[in-house]
Amino acid sequence: MIQGSIVALVTPMNSQGAVDFDSLARLIEFHIEQKTDALVAVGTTGESATLNEIEHCEVIKFVVDKVAGRIPVIAGTGSNSTSEAINLTQKAKDAGADACLIVTPYYNKPTQEGLFLHHKAIAEAVEIPQILYNVPGRTACDMLPETVGRLSKIPNIVGIKEATGDLSRVKKIRDLTSSEFAIYTGDDASSREFCLLGGNGTITVSGNVAPRFVHDMIMAAMAGDAETAAEIDKKLSALHRDLFIQANPIPVKFAVAEMGLMQTGTRLPLTWLSEEYEETVRAAMRQAGAI
Numbered sequence: 001m002i003q004g005s006i007v008a009l010v011t012p013m014n015s016q017g018a019v020d021f022d023s024l025a026r027l028i029e030f031h032i033e034q035k036t037d038a039l040v041a042v043g044t045t046g047e048s049a050t051l052n053e054i055e056h057c058e059v060i061k062f063v064v065d066k067v068a069g070r071i072p073v074i075a076g077t078g079s080n081s082t083s084e085a086i087n088l089t090q091k092a093k094d095a096g097a098d099a100c101l102i103v104t105p106y107y108n109k110p111t112q113e114g115l116f117l118h119h120k121a122i123a124e125a126v127e128i129p130q131i132l133y134n135v136p137g138r139t140a141c142d143m144l145p146e147t148v149g150r151l152s153k154i155p156n157i158v159g160i161k162e163a164t165g166d167l168s169r170v171k172k173i174r175d176l177t178s179s180e181f182a183i184y185t186g187d188d189a190s191s192r193e194f195c196l197l198g199g200n201g202t203i204t205v206s207g208n209v210a211p212r213f214v215h216d217m218i219m220a221a222m223a224g225d226a227e228t229a230a231e232i233d234k235k236l237s238a239l240h241r242d243l244f245i246q247a248n249p250i251p252v253k254f255a256v257a258e259m260g261l262m263q264t265g266t267r268l269p270l271t272w273l274s275e276e277y278e279e280t281v282r283a284a285m286r287q288a289g290a291i
Helices: 021-033 053-067 082-095 112-125 145-151 168-176 188-196 211-222 226-242 250-258 275-287
Strands: 004-008 038-041 073-076 099-103 130-134 157-162 182-185 201-204
Touching: 004 211, 021 053, 038 053, 053 073, 053 082, 073 082, 082 099, 082 112, 112 130, 112 145, 130 145, 145 168, 157 168, 168 182, 182 188, 188 201, 188 211, 188 226, 201 211, 211 226, 226 275, 250 275
Parallel strands: 004 038, 004 201, 038 073, 073 099, 099 130, 130 157, 157 182, 182 201
Antiparallel strands: none
């Protein structure tokens, strides 16, 4: 089981919006040095919605090759089209990814049965460990714990990123799954409490900026050391909040650029962080010891 602080990696771009592979290579080394436990390539934070299929697969392959087995690489391969998700998942497997993170279909608003059949079809088509990704704030679609329980019976569906921020779901999902099924949070603000309740880690945005502190906090929480986890998390609290002051990944890309780790590039329809929020994000970074 992949556990701990799993960073939803930003995709560096230049001022023209082209993927900056040199900066991506530096980011990978930075995270390995800072004890990040695993990386997600081309998730929501990696701007999966604006990369075309060729770029999407190139970034996954690049991350896998540069990591070279030192930590696990999870590829974001979800789509609101089942056939497209199968295609991306197969290509991620071919690239050598350790697992795939597959978001619930966005925009189409499927039923719970539709969600079950969608993820079942991907799992049966591609023999790679697959992590469900429930983020109704982005998708307008909420995968209920009962559906997670059904899907957990499929051998290569091995976990879920539960990004509702609803802490009661840890127990609900655990009661419907086995102890081998991983339950990750996708909500940085409640990640400490989530892991103290038995979660297996976080798929984190804050970890892009303060990876060692997020790793240490999550490890303490998973070990049941509430005092240490709370002490570390206090430094991260403003970061958890202010990295969402505009739509993710706008603030986190600004923060990573402020750290000198990448250029100031994003891709429309996303824009660079509004000037009025720059000092707010910098203050959160200072509190977290990132600058």
